[in-house]
Amino acid sequence: MVRLIQRVAILGALLLPFSFVPMVAGAVTSYYGSNYSYDYGTGADYAHWLGVHDGESDNNGAYAIYRRTSTGSTDYRLDDPNGSAAGDGNSPYGSRISQHHVCESQVGPDPCGIYVYP
Numbered sequence: 001m002v003r004l005i006q007r008v009a010i011l012g013a014l015l016l017p018f019s020f021v022p023m024v025a026g027a028v029t030s031y032y033g034s035n036y037s038y039d040y041g042t043g044a045d046y047a048h049w050l051g052v053h054d055g056e057s058d059n060n061g062a063y064a065i066y067r068r069t070s071t072g073s074t075d076y077r078l079d080d081p082n083g084s085a086a087g088d089g090n091s092p093y094g095s096r097i098s099q100h101h102v103c104e105s106q107v108g109p110d111p112c113g114i115y116v117y118p
């Protein structure tokens with residue numbers, strides 16, 4: 001029993017340094033009201049896909065503006081194709097998404113959530 005406890009203690013000491021390593025990349029979300037854009041990057045995976053969700057049945061469409069690492073400062077637009085009805089808009093697969101935010105179509109300038117960086 002003492003030997004088992006020693007082994008568990010040694011294992012814990014070995015794993016401890018790794019438990020404080022922060023997540024390098026993860027899915028991040030940009031909100032504007034109940035609308036949001038979200039990437040699919042988790043853990044060591046990269047964000048190659050983006051989704052956008054219109055969460056308000058107000059006849060104002062929701063869309064995302066995003067950039068990819070392979071195309072630098074080129075902005076792409078992704079719409080939720082059916083507004084607040086079930087189902088989100090999804091981007092095609094591509095190089096890593098470097099930033100995105102959600103916007104809402106309104107009369108005048110469209111308001112947007114803050115940019116997030118996967």
Ligand SMILES: [Ca+2]
Nearest residue numbers: 054056058060
């Ligand atoms: Ca809406």
Ligand SMILES: [Ca+2]
Nearest residue numbers: 083084085087
């Ligand atoms: Ca929808």
